[in-house]
Amino acid sequence: MKQKYAALILVSIIFLLGPVSEIAQDTENQKKDKKKESFLKSIIEDEAEILTSPLRIKGIDWLVWGGVALVTGILIGNDESIYRNIKDFQEKNDWIDRISPVVTQLGDGFINLGIAGGFYMGGLLFKDRRAKETASLLLMTFIHSSIVVQLGKHLFGRQRPSYEDGIDHWYGPSGFFKRYTECFSKYDAFPSGHTIMAWGTATVIAEMYKDKTLVPILCYSLATLLGLSRVTEDQHWLSDVLIGAVLGYAIGKFVVKKRSTKWNVLPVVHAERVGIGLSYIF
Numbered sequence: 001m002k003q004k005y006a007a008l009i010l011v012s013i014i015f016l017l018g019p020v021s022e023i024a025q026d027t028e029n030q031k032k033d034k035k036k037e038s039f040l041k042s043i044i045e046d047e048a049e050i051l052t053s054p055l056r057i058k059g060i061d062w063l064v065w066g067g068v069a070l071v072t073g074i075l076i077g078n079d080e081s082i083y084r085n086i087k088d089f090q091e092k093n094d095w096i097d098r099i100s101p102v103v104t105q106l107g108d109g110f111i112n113l114g115i116a117g118g119f120y121m122g123g124l125l126f127k128d129r130r131a132k133e134t135a136s137l138l139l140m141t142f143i144h145s146s147i148v149v150q151l152g153k154h155l156f157g158r159q160r161p162s163y164e165d166g167i168d169h170w171y172g173p174s175g176f177f178k179r180y181t182e183c184f185s186k187y188d189a190f191p192s193g194h195t196i197m198a199w200g201t202a203t204v205i206a207e208m209y210k211d212k213t214l215v216p217i218l219c220y221s222l223a224t225l226l227g228l229s230r231v232t233e234d235q236h237w238l239s240d241v242l243i244g245a246v247l248g249y250a251i252g253k254f255v256v257k258k259r260s261t262k263w264n265v266l267p268v269v270h271a272e273r274v275g276i277g278l279s280y281i282f
Contacts, residue, residue: 042140042259043144046144046254046258047143050144050254051151068242071242072242072243075237075242076168079161079168079238080166080167080168082238083161083166083231083238084166086231086238087166087232096232099229100233103222103229104229104230104235106194106222106226107193107195107197107226107230108194109142109146112138112142113139113142115138115201115205116134116135116138116139116201117135119131119132130209133208133260134204134205136259137204137208137255137256137259137260138201138204140255141200141201141203141248141251141252142197142201144200144254144255145196145197145200145248145251148196149191149193149196149197149244149247150193152190152191152247153187153189153190153193154173154175154179155172155176156170156172156175157170157171157174157175158170158171158175158187158189158190158237158240159186159187159189160188160189160234160236161189161231161234161235161236162234162235163183163186168237171187175188189235189236189240190237190239191240191243191244191247192235192236192241192243192244193244194226194230194235194244195223195227195240195244196244196245196248198223198226198248199227199248199252200249200252201219201223201248202222202223202248203248203251203252203253203256204252204256205219206219207252207253207256207260208256208260223248224245227241227244
């Protein structure tokens with residue numbers, strides 16, 4: 001059964017991942033477009049590009065994404081043994097049980113939205129345009145990552161290692177219905193949602209502050225630890241984490257290259273109401 005799904009997964013991964021980096025290569029021409037656009041329209045257009053990007057795979061992109069798919073396939077075939085080895089190591093090192101539950105929270109959606117809010121407030125208080133722009137890009141990355149990861153979870157229906165004593169099982173699209181009739185969390189292992197969020201957030205911050213040497217190092221180090229914690233917390237297989245990291249990184253890079261210097265978060269005050277708005281620079 002695992003071999004049957006492995007072949008399907010290898011093909012699906014290439015389609016799911018797609019050459020998001022290839023999309024960014026065309027964004028310089030798009031930046032010349034003077035047409036004003038709404039935030040919602042921007043999100044829809046970008047999501048359409050992300051989801052259809054596999055149709056535009058060409059050249060070296062086949063090697064890059066094919067390589068990712070191949071490594072993922074190898075991990076899938078060995079996920080059960082890798083998981084057991086990690087758990088054995090965890091049992092012998094108590095410090096992992098103390099750190100893992102804390103680090104894993106970095107991938108929580110509310111935490112990532114809070115980080116975006118922190119950048120916005122910092123930008124507002126210190127009149128830092130880059131911080132406010134980072135906030136808007138983090139919000140966009142969050143939205144795209146949420147959509148992509150849920151599509152993957154519903155498509156593959158992979159069982160979490162916390163069920164059936166760490167037995168790997170793929171239910172495929174049928175897991176879509178099982179999620180809503182049985183245990184919702186059981187069938188949504190692939191890809192890792194916490195990991196895609198953490199890597200998306202880390203990539204945006206690292207790209208926006210890449211002139212600060214320690215920022216990218218810190219961001220990607222924390223995102224890597226977060227990914228490993230998803231295994232030690234019995235929520236994901238290592239291949240789930242790998243794909244989540246690749247997707248988060250690719251989406252973050254795409255959003256920064258296409259939308260940076262275009263959108264900014266601004267306070268909106270109207271009558272007795274105060275809120276947050278987004279302005280488009282063209």
